[in-house]
Structure formats: C-alpha cells, structure tokens
Amino acid sequence: MLDKHLLVKLKSIVGKEDILTSKISREVYAYDSSPFIHEPEAVVFPETTAEVAEILKLSEAYSIPVVPRGAGTCLSGGAVSLYGGISLVLTKMDKILDIDTVNETALVETGVTNLNLQKAVEPLGFMFAPDPASQKAATIGGNVAECAGGIRGVKYGVTKDHVLGLEVVLPGGEIVTTGALASGYGFIPDLTGIFSGSEGTFGIITKILVKLTVMPETMRTMMAVFDSLDKAGEAVSAIIAKGIVPTTLEIMDKSMIRAVDDFLKLGFPRDAEAVLLLEVDGYEVEIDRQVDVIEEIFREKKASSVQSAKDRTEREKLWLARRSGNGALGRIKPAYMVQDITVPRHRLPQMLRFVSDISKKYDITIAQMAHAGDGNLHPHLLYDPDDPEEFERVEEASHEIFETALKMDGTLTGEHGIGLEKLPFMKLQFSEKDISFMKRVKKALDTNLNLNKGKVLEL
Amino acid sequence: MQIKDKFFAENPQEIAQKVIEAADEGFGIVPCGKGTNIEKYLASANKPVVMISTERMDSIQEFERDNLSVKVQAGITLAQLQKELHEHDVFLPLTVESHGRRTIGGLIAENEAGYEEYAYGKIQDYVLGLEFVTPYGEIVKTGGKTVKNVSGYDFTRLFANSLGTLGIITSITLKLRPEVEKRAAVILEVPSLKEASEISKKIIQEKLVTVTLKGYKDHENDKWRLIIGLAGFKETVKHHLQKIKKVLGSLNYSELDQAEVNGFWKEYYQKFPIYEDNNIVGMGDKRVLFKIAESCEKNNLFSQVAFSEVDFGAGKLIIKTPKETKETIKESLLAYNQEKFNFSFNFQKPQPGLIYKKIKTALDPNNLMFPNNRLTGGEYLG
Ligand SMILES: Cc1cc2nc3c(=O)[nH]c(=O)nc-3n(C[C@H](O)[C@H](O)[C@H](O)COP(=O)(O)OP(=O)(O)OC[C@H]3O[C@@H](n4cnc5c(N)ncnc54)[C@H](O)[C@@H]3O)c2cc1C
Numbered sequence: 001m002l003d004k005h006l007l008v009k010l011k012s013i014v015g016k017e018d019i020l021t022s023k024i025s026r027e028v029y030a031y032d033s034s035p036f037i038h039e040p041e042a043v044v045f046p047e048t049t050a051e052v053a054e055i056l057k058l059s060e061a062y063s064i065p066v067v068p069r070g071a072g073t074c075l076s077g078g079a080v081s082l083y084g085g086i087s088l089v090l091t092k093m094d095k096i097l098d099i100d101t102v103n104e105t106a107l108v109e110t111g112v113t114n115l116n117l118q119k120a121v122e123p124l125g126f127m128f129a130p131d132p133a134s135q136k137a138a139t140i141g142g143n144v145a146e147c148a149g150g151i152r153g154v155k156y157g158v159t160k161d162h163v164l165g166l167e168v169v170l171p172g173g174e175i176v177t178t179g180a181l182a183s184g185y186g187f188i189p190d191l192t193g194i195f196s197g198s199e200g201t202f203g204i205i206t207k208i209l210v211k212l213t214v215m216p217e218t219m220r221t222m223m224a225v226f227d228s229l230d231k232a233g234e235a236v237s238a239i240i241a242k243g244i245v246p247t248t249l250e251i252m253d254k255s256m257i258r259a260v261d262d263f264l265k266l267g268f269p270r271d272a273e274a275v276l277l278l279e280v281d282g283y284e285v286e287i288d289r290q291v292d293v294i295e296e297i298f299r300e301k302k303a304s305s306v307q308s309a310k311d312r313t314e315r316e317k318l319w320l321a322r323r324s325g326n327g328a329l330g331r332i333k334p335a336y337m338v339q340d341i342t343v344p345r346h347r348l349p350q351m352l353r354f355v356s357d358i359s360k361k362y363d364i365t366i367a368q369m370a371h372a373g374d375g376n377l378h379p380h381l382l383y384d385p386d387d388p389e390e391f392e393r394v395e396e397a398s399h400e401i402f403e404t405a406l407k408m409d410g411t412l413t414g415e416h417g418i419g420l421e422k423l424p425f426m427k428l429q430f431s432e433k434d435i436s437f438m439k440r441v442k443k444a445l446d447t448n449l450n451l452n453k454g455k456v457l458e459l
Numbered sequence: 460m461q462i463k464d465k466f467f468a469e470n471p472q473e474i475a476q477k478v479i480e481a482a483d484e485g486f487g488i489v490p491c492g493k494g495t496n497i498e499k500y501l502a503s504a505n506k507p508v509v510m511i512s513t514e515r516m517d518s519i520q521e522f523e524r525d526n527l528s529v530k531v532q533a534g535i536t537l538a539q540l541q542k543e544l545h546e547h548d549v550f551l552p553l554t555v556e557s558h559g560r561r562t563i564g565g566l567i568a569e570n571e572a573g574y575e576e577y578a579y580g581k582i583q584d585y586v587l588g589l590e591f592v593t594p595y596g597e598i599v600k601t602g603g604k605t606v607k608n609v610s611g612y613d614f615t616r617l618f619a620n621s622l623g624t625l626g627i628i629t630s631i632t633l634k635l636r637p638e639v640e641k642r643a644a645v646i647l648e649v650p651s652l653k654e655a656s657e658i659s660k661k662i663i664q665e666k667l668v669t670v671t672l673k674g675y676k677d678h679e680n681d682k683w684r685l686i687i688g689l690a691g692f693k694e695t696v697k698h699h700l701q702k703i704k705k706v707l708g709s710l711n712y713s714e715l716d717q718a719e720v721n722g723f724w725k726e727y728y729q730k731f732p733i734y735e736d737n738n739i740v741g742m743g744d745k746r747v748l749f750k751i752a753e754s755c756e757k758n759n760l761f762s763q764v765a766f767s768e769v770d771f772g773a774g775k776l777i778i779k780t781p782k783e784t785k786e787t788i789k790e791s792l793l794a795y796n797q798e799k800f801n802f803s804f805n806f807q808k809p810q811p812g813l814i815y816k817k818i819k820t821a822l823d824p825n826n827l828m829f830p831n832n833r834l835t836g837g838e839y840l841g
Contacts, residue, residue, distance in 0.1 A: 100746070101664075102663060103746065104663075125666060146609060147609045149607050153606070153607065157606065168814075170813065176812060176813045177812075180743075182812055183799070184803045184809050184811075184812075185743055186743065186775075187805055187807070187809050188809045188810065188815070188834070189622075189811055189815045189834065190570060191617070191812075191814045191815060193614075193616020193617065194614060194616065194617055196616075197609040198613075240525065240527065240637065241525070243548065243637035243638060243640060245637060282692070283668075283698070285692075285695055285697075286691070286695045342607045343605065344525075344526040344605060345526045345527070346525035347526075375526075375605055375607070376605075409604055410603070411603050411607075411609075411610045412610040413608075413609050414607035414609065415607055416609070417609050418611065422610070429610055431599075433598065434611070435611075436597075437599045438611055438612045440821050441614070441818060441821065441822075442612075444818050444820065445817055456612065457611075
C-alpha cells in the first residue's frame with residue numbers, strides 16, 4: 001500500500017529524519033501495552049499541526065490507514081496498526097504553550113507527558129488532576145483519547161472533566177477547534193466531549209486546553225483492614241454519606257492481600273478480606289476533622305486495624321502494598337489478564353464477591369484491586385500461557401464478569417478503552433440502535449474510514 | 460402561525476413516533492420543555508413545525524444516594540429536582556434561584572451554569588448518561604451511571620449547547636455532590652469597577668473556596684458592588700473569610716450567612732432575570748473580560764444601561780439595556796474586544812464549526828430539528 005512514491009511524499013512533509021520504515025522500527029511500533037501486535041508500514045513523527053494536516057490529506061487521497069499514537073501505553077490495543085499504513089507518533093509535539101493562572105488553564109501540545117505537565121504547573125500551586133499510573137510516559141492526547149483516570153479520580157473526576165477545548169485535525173486534513181479554543185465559545189455547540197474516549201477514531205488531537213486544579217494544601221493517608229468485604233463496603237458508603245469525598249479510595253481483596261503479604265511479609269492478618277487505602281486532601285484547617293470522622297467510621301464498621309501516615313515515608317509504606325500488587329502476582333503465575341469493569345459505587349462489594357466466586361467456579365486465581373471510590377474494578381485473572389485450557393477458562397470467566405457488571409448497571413471498561421480487546425463485547429452493552437448511532441457519527445467525521453479503523457466499532 | 464401541533468409526550472416511545480410522523484410530513488421538529496421562551500421564535504420558521512414538549516415527563520426515575528447519582532426524565536424542572544435532592548443532603552451544582560423553572564433537558568441543550576459556575580462549571584460536567592430520540596426517531600442511550608465509563612463513544616456531552624438541533628433528550632443520569640457544610644458570602648460596595656476587578660484578581664490568586672465572584676450594578680443604585688461567595692467545610696469558610704477581609708483592607712463590607720446568601724440570590728434574579736431578550740451576554744477568557752470591563756468603565760458605557768454584571772469568576776459579562784441604546788452598546792463592546800478570538804457575545808452570528816456541520820448533516824440530513832434557530836441558519840434573533 002505504501003509504495004515508494006508515497007514515502008517520498010511523506011518525507012517531503014515531515015523531513016526524512018521523522019519517518020522510520022526499517023523492519024525493526026516497524027516491529028517496535030507494532031505493539032502497545034496490550035497483547036495485540038500489528039505492524040505499521042511506516043512510523044511518522046510530525047512536529048506541527050500543519051504536518052499532521054498534510055499527512056491526513058495524503059491519507060485521504062490515497063486511502064492510507066492512519067493510527068494516532070502517543071506513548072503507546074494503551075492497554076486495549078488502541079494504538080496498534082491493525083491495517084498497516086502509518087503509525088502517527090505524536091510525541092514530538094511536546095511543547096507546553098501557555099500556563100494561565102488567571103483562567104487556571106494550560107494549553108499543551110498533544111505529546112506533552114502527563115508528568116511533564118504536572119511538573120510545570122506545580123511550582124505555581126496547581127496540578128492537572130488526572131494522574132494515571134502511566135503518567136511518566138502517557139501523553140495528554142492519549143489521556144484525552146482514552147479518558148484516562150487516576151487515583152485522585154474520586155474527588156477530581158476523570159480526564160474529560162478537565163478538558164476545556166481542543167485543536168483537532170479531521171481525517172480530511174481540516175484543522176478545527178472546539179470548546180474554549182473555538183471562536184464563539186459559549187454560544188455554539190461544544191463538541192469537545194465527543195473526543196473523550198474516542199480512541200483516535202474521530203480525528204487527531206493536536207492541542208489541548210486543560211483546566212488546572214489548585215494543589216491542595218495538605219493530604220492524609222490511611223489504611224484499614226477488614227475481615228469482611230461488606231464491612232469495607234459499608235465503611236465506604238458511610239464516609240460518602242458524611243459528605244466527605246476522599247481524594248483516593250482503593251481496595252484490595254483477599255487474594256491480592258495474600259499475594260502481596262507472601263511477597264513482602266507486611267504482616268496482614270490471615271483473615272483479612274479487604275484492605276482499604278484512603279487519602280483525603282484539602283486545606284490545613286479542615287483536614288484533621290475529616291481524618292477523625294473517617295477513623296471513627298472505620299472503628300464503627302469494625303476494622304481490624306487502622307493506620308494513618310504522619311509523613312511522606314509513612315505514606316510510602318502504606319502505599320507499598322497497593323503498588324506491589326502487579327509484582328506480587330508475577331510470583332504466582334507468569335501472566336494475567338486485567339479487566340476494567342466499573343459498577344455503581346454501592347455495588348462494589350457485591351461485584352468483588354461475585355468475582356471471587358467466579359474464581360472458584362472456573363478454578364483460576366483472580367486477585368482484585370479496585371478504585372473503590374469510582375466503582376472501577378481491576379480483577380487480575382492469572383494464567384499460564386503454556387496452558388491453553390486454563391486460558392480458555394480465564395476467557396470464560398471474563399465473559400461472565402462482563403455480563404454481571406452490565407447487569408449491575410455497570411460498564412465494560414472504566415478507563416482502559418474498548419480498543420480491539422473488548423470489541424466482541426460491545427453488543428452486550430449496547431443495542432443495535434446505539435451502535436448504529438455511533439457508526440453514523442464515526443462516518444460523519446471519517447467518511448472513508450482511514451482513521452484507526454477497527455477500534456471501538458466493527459466497521 | 461407556523462406551529463402545526465404542540466405535543467405533550469408522556470414517554471420516549473411517543474416522541475420517537477411523533478418524530479417519524481413529523482419527518483414524513485416534512486415538518487420541522489422543535490423539542491421544548493415548557494416552551495414558553497421558544498414559541499415567539501417559531502413565527503418566522505421556514506417550514507411548519509411540530510413542537511414536542513417533555514413537560515409531562517417530569518419524574519425522578521432512580522435516585523441512588525450511595526452512588527451519588529440520579530436519573531430523571533428530561534422535563535423535570537431544576538427546582539423540583541433540587542427540592543428532592545436537598546432532603547437527602549446532596550445537590551446538583553446548578554442554582555435554583557437563577558434557573559429553577561427551567562427543565563433539565565433544556566438546561567443541557569443550552570449547557571447552562573448557575574451563579575456558582577466559577578467552582579462547579581456547567582451542567583455538561585454532571586451528565587453521566589443520556590437517553591435521546593434521534594431525528595430518525597430512534598431511541599438511543601449513551602453513557603450510564605458510573606463516573607468512569609469509556610465503553611463505546613461518549614455522547615453525554617454531544618448536546619451541550621446544541622439548542623435542540625441534534626435530537627430530543629428524554630432522560631438524563633446526573634452526577635451529584637454531597638451538600639457542602641457551609642456557605643457564606645461577603646458583599647461590598649466598591650468605588651469603581653476597576654476596584655472590583657483588582658480585588659477579584661487578588662481573590663483568584665489566594666486560591667480560596669470561592670464559588671462566586673461577581674461585580675454588579677443597577678441603575679437604581681449607581682454604585683458597583685462585589686459579591687464573593689464561599690462554600691466548603693466550616694473551618695475553611697471561616698478561615699477564608701478572614702483572608703478576604705485582609706484583601707479588602709479598609710473597605711466596608713457585610714457578611715452573609717447561608718440563609719442570607721440564598722435570600723440574596725432569590726431577590727437578585729427576581730430583579731434581574733437572566734432570560735430577557737434585551738440582555739447582552741459576553742463570555743470567554745477572563746483576562747479579556749478584565750480589559751473589556753475596564754474599557755466599558757472608562758467610556759461610561761455602564762451609565763447608559765439598566766443593569767450590568769461582570770462575573771470575574773466565570774468570565775462572563777451581562778448587560779441589560781434599553782432598546783434605544785442597544786445598538787450603540789453592541790458596537791462599543793465589539794470595539795473594546797481587541798482579542799476577538801477569545802471572547803464572544805450573544806449578538807454575534809454563531810459559526811458552529813465544521814465538526815458540528817458534519818455531525819448535523821449526518822444525523823439530520825433534512826434539517827428538520829429546530830429548523831430556524833440560530834445554529835441552523837434561521838433568522839438570527841440574538
Ligand atoms: C503501567 C500502566 C499503567 C496504566 N495506568 C493507567 C491508569 O492509572 N489509568 C488509566 O486510565 N489508564 C492507565 N493506563 C493506560 C494508558 O496509560 C492510558 O490510556 C493513557 O492515557 C494512554 O496514553 P498514551 O499517550 O500512551 O496513548 P497511546 O497508548 O499511544 O494511545 C491510546 C489511544 O489514543 C489514541 N491517541 C493517542 N494520541 C492521540 C491524539 N493526539 N489524537 C487522537 N488519538 C490519539 C491512540 O490511537 C490510541 O487509540 C496504564 C497503562 C500502563 C501500561
């Protein structure tokens with residue numbers, strides 16, 4: 001598809017140093033952070049919006065498939081080149097263009113990493129609230145395209161809650177702006193929102209105007225251990241009922257606790273069924289009372305132990321168990337599949353319990369951690385890649401997990417995206433009409449289906 | 460009169476049916492809540508229209524306190540909903556005093572915000588899920604009731620400021636907030652708008668629990684006033700009131716408690732209703748707003764109008780003017796707006812942009828949805 005003639009054209013757009021076609025580079029860019037592997041025919045690194053526009057015009061004229069890509073940390077196959085063509089890597093568009101403390105916004109190019117933005121605004125007393133665990137590498141454009149969440153999400157929401165406007169190049173090469181970057185903002189439709197979680201299928205995001213959040217004066221970290229999932233769940237509800245919105249609220253189930261404890265010998269009680277890790281932030285004058293209320297609730301709900309961190313080192317200690325989850329699981333089985341279902345918050349204990357029952361039913365190990373405050377579960381289904389029969393059981397268990405989450409008014413994915421991975425399950429969540437509406441909008445923006453075709457929807 | 464029919468739907472199926480029938484006849488379709496504000500515009504419609512009102516679809520379908528979510532039909536008014544939520548100590552951050560009589564569906568179609576916009580943003584930020592009827596008469600769902608959801612495309616914000624031109628919203632799941640512990644406000648008379656803007660800039664820098672930051676002036680009382688609203692934990696509100704006092708220095712001010720704050724806004728919006736045809740509204744970059752406000756003051760523009768509000772927190776300007784002076788005021792405002800890109804007015808002809816055009820053409824190829832409003836090329840009634 002990408003013959004010499006087209007490569008020459010591409011080189012004339014971006015310069016020869018910004019295009020890779022060797023076998024090895026195509027192999028490198030065949031991956032994202034999912035198990036899906038599909039090689040592009042060329043890897044192109046535009047440096048300006050104008051270059052992106054020229055590339056898309058070329059793609060339109062010659063029907064070249066294009067897959068936008070940030071850091072490639074996508075967990076669902078969104079950034080791999082299913083149909084070959086161009087892998088459009090946006091990491092060279094990495095300038096922070098403006099930080100505006102009056103409007104409390106920052107204007108960034110798509111390839112700025114989440115962490116670099118954090119570092120730039122922190123000295124001014126601000127933060128970019130979404131803080132995915134991949135923040136060192138993941139780009140703001142990738143965050144928007146996947147609507148990334150982070151551990152501060154309980155209080156501050158997800159990426160879409162912090163995006164005010166976009167500059168986007170549409171598949172025909174037209175450069176457009178939305179939201180607060182569009183002229184007439186406030187009096188015209190604001191279509192910024194549809195790009196959230198669009199997984200690079202509507203257009204290429206080139207600039208993003210993000211909302212900044214005032215950095216909280218202070219923060220407290222607490223950990224509580226419970227001998228029942230229900231008590232932990234009740235504690236979560238009781239905290240929210242008191243009008244306290246924690247910054248972070250993470251939960252680990254028995255299998256995860258055991259795995260971590262066997263690995264690190266942290267001395268968790270053997271009958272521990274749930275560990276809650278909770279943070280609150282805010283102003284100095286208000287924080288201690290919140291901590292008191294939360295500790296009181298933990299005691300009322302019969303937590304078997306409650307610990308609070310008084311400083312940074314103690315905080316790191318409390319976080320150690322949570323952060324070591326993935327490593328600890330590696331000692332049990334060589335591989336795992338992580339799911340990302342999300343249920344209404346109050347259904348979380350029920351869902352956690354269901355998943356642990358499923359692990360018995362299919363005789364597999366499932367270790368669970370979850371962003372409890374958002375109802376977002378990450379069951380890790382462990383398997384041995386050399387045991388195809390076990391993998392089959394893992395897939396069947398996943399399927400049942402999806403179905404149950406949907407029955408609880410939940411969703412297939414809270415933050416990892418549909419990509420290629422969950423494509424076969426879209427029909428479980430959406431009606432034919434819902435899907436046909438999605439297709440109509442996709443085709444309205446990308447009539448010739450050159451942009452990341454085969455992700456989100458089967459087309 | 461071009462209105463063929465005003466249909467009061469009881470459920471989404473009826474709406475879908477009505478949309479299909481109207482489309483068959485080639486009639487325009489105008490979604491509305493109460494519709495009171497809309498009828499006058501329809502006199503000039505370029506084709507006969509059917510109004511579809513969701514007024515009777517006004518129930519709360521599901522309230523889940525523990526999930527901080529509520530699902531409502533589109534026709535419920537904000538006041539009805541807030542009353543119910545209030546009893547459970549949660550709220551939707553859109554203020555009843557300013558928008559109480561509007562329906563939730565209508566508020567989304569205009570992406571409205573209350574007087575606490577500075578802290579809480581616009582209604583689109585609270586939409587978790589939607590059900591709507593497309594111009595083809597299909598009932599479609601998007602989003603859900605979880606705060607995190609990236610399954611399929613997210614169309615929960617597709618309708619933000621779409622003014623009824625893309626479909627008819629029938630049901631909405633909203634994200635709620637736990638009621639704040641304490642609200643308070645400081646109100647003061649300032650010698651000039653310039654003074655109000657200087658104070659506001661300082662307040663913004665202080666990073667307080669500010670929810671409102673507005674200057675306003677009415678013709679009865681020829682003085683600018685500044686209101687600074689706070690909401691948060693009681694210790695914080697108390698502490699931040701102290702900080703504000705420091706900023707104000709020797710200026711006289713009064714302090715309002717929670718009940719007084721509510722009373723203040725009730726009276727405010729009775730006196731200055733924000734849905735008046737003659738209101739000029741501008742919004743955008745706050746840095747530009749500060750400059751425009753300064754030019755207005757320098758050129759005595761505010762003395763020619765009945766009422767003015769400068770929302771330093773939300774970046775908004777509202778001017779209520781008698782008909783006679785409206786045109787000259789518009790001209791002056793345009794002249795003061797040096798950075799045209801970042802600040803816009805409601806009297807400028809809207810350019811909805813290419814993405815909207817593409818989507819609009821795909822969803823509603825015959826331009827049946829609200830065929831004559833300001834987005835769809837009808838007479839512009841800014
Ligand atoms: C170790 C690890 C931890 C993670 N932790 C989290 C977490 O805590 N929370 C969370 O939500 N996710 C997490 N993720 C997933 C992933 O990091 C996020 O989805 C992230 O936002 C992806 O950013 P990226 O720059 O790597 O994008 P990529 O992976 O390169 O791309 C992701 C998708 O966005 C599209 N895309 C990228 N840039 C653009 C653009 N400019 N315009 C249009 N489309 C574009 C791509 O086509 C692709 O579909 C994690 C991943 C890993 C590997």
